[in-house]
Amino acid sequence: MSESDSRSRITATPYLCCKDASSAIEFYKAAFGAEETMRIPEPSGKVSHAEVSIEGAAIYISDEYPEINVLSPQTIGGSPVMIVLDTPDVDSLFHKAVAAGATVDRPLQDGFDGALRTGKLIDPYGHRWMVVTERGEIKV
Amino acid sequence: MSESDSRSRITATPYLCCKDASSAIEFYKAAFGAEETMRIPEPSGKVSHAEVSIEGAAIYISDEYPEINVLSPQTIGGSPVMIVLDTPDVDSLFHKAVAAGATVDRPLQDGFDGALRTGKLIDPYGHRWMVVTERGEIKV
Numbered sequence: 362m363s364e365s366d367s368r369s370r371i372t373a374t375p376y377l378c379c380k381d382a383s384s385a386i387e388f389y390k391a392a393f394g395a396e397e398t399m400r401i402p403e404p405s406g407k408v409s410h411a412e413v414s415i416e417g418a419a420i421y422i423s424d425e426y427p428e429i430n431v432l433s434p435q436t437i438g439g440s441p442v443m444i445v446l447d448t449p450d451v452d453s454l455f456h457k458a459v460a461a462g463a464t465v466d467r468p469l470q471d472g473f474d475g476a477l478r479t480g481k482l483i484d485p486y487g488h489r490w491m492v493v494t495e496r497g498e499i500k501v
Numbered sequence: 502m503s504e505s506d507s508r509s510r511i512t513a514t515p516y517l518c519c520k521d522a523s524s525a526i527e528f529y530k531a532a533f534g535a536e537e538t539m540r541i542p543e544p545s546g547k548v549s550h551a552e553v554s555i556e557g558a559a560i561y562i563s564d565e566y567p568e569i570n571v572l573s574p575q576t577i578g579g580s581p582v583m584i585v586l587d588t589p590d591v592d593s594l595f596h597k598a599v600a601a602g603a604t605v606d607r608p609l610q611d612g613f614d615g616a617l618r619t620g621k622l623i624d625p626y627g628h629r630w631m632v633v634t635e636r637g638e639i640k641v
Contacts, residue, residue: 370556371556371586371587371588372586373515373555373558373560373584374513374585375513375515376582376583376631415511416510416511417510417511417512418512419513420513421585429607431583434581437578437579437580437581438577439577441518441519441572441573441576441577441628442581442584442628443515444514444515444582445516445561447511447512447513447514454511466570488581488582491516
């Protein structure tokens with residue numbers, strides 16, 4: 362990659378506010394196999410910033426900070442952002458997350474043309490997830 | 502990359518629900534230099550699914566679908582997910598977005614150790630963004 366390519370690249374990372382972020386991180390480990398890569402705790406135990414990796418996909422997490430309008434889905438009453446996890450094995454990820462306590466919002470189903478298999482989940486902290494396998498990209 | 506590496510990789514893409522998604526896409530083009538890469542419109546003009554790329558960072562966008570609880574920040578009353586755009590030139594991206602109509606939630610500032618320069622924005626559709634440059638990774 363040339364230097365100019367490197368300079369122009371942007372990444373977009375979802376930063377989730379969770380009520381009780383410390384417990385939420387444990388849930389994401391169990392549900393999605395997330396690995397904790399960074400945590401900046403406050404003396405109170407509150408998580409001001411944490412980073413996890415779901416098989417290479419970065420997700421940032423913090424507790425609520427109402428004074429700067431950082432609020433969880435439970436406080437706001439929902440979420441207008443769904444996190445789409447594109448994985449080679451959607452069935453495995455979906456069932457593991459449900460076993461860990463995620464709620465099924467829409468069961469796994471194949472798209473009309475067979476190219477996509479998707480399901481939707483809501484986690485115990487109120488965040489919304491779509492899990493998807495793009496079959497055209499799987500190497501078998 | 503080996504086949505096993507490819508099979509185990511997951512990506513996380515933010516899927517934003519926007520009231521008037523068509524206008525929101527135009528805003529993201531002006532604010533962040535987004536390029537529209539896919540749009541699945543309904544006969545009514547409603548956007549059931551769209552994809553944009555912000556210099557390589559994928560963002561999905563749709564209109565509201567209240568019947569399946571897909572609601573915008575304006576309807577819910579906020580967002581518990583901030584989208585973090587990590588870019589080599591945070592000043593340029595921040596000022597371009599503000600010129601396009603984003604609201605400054607926190608002005609650009611350098612972190613205490615100088616490694617990060619960050620600012621926070623709220624777009625006209627209610628989604629929250631952090632723009633950041635990690636100075637340690639810039640090639641000059």
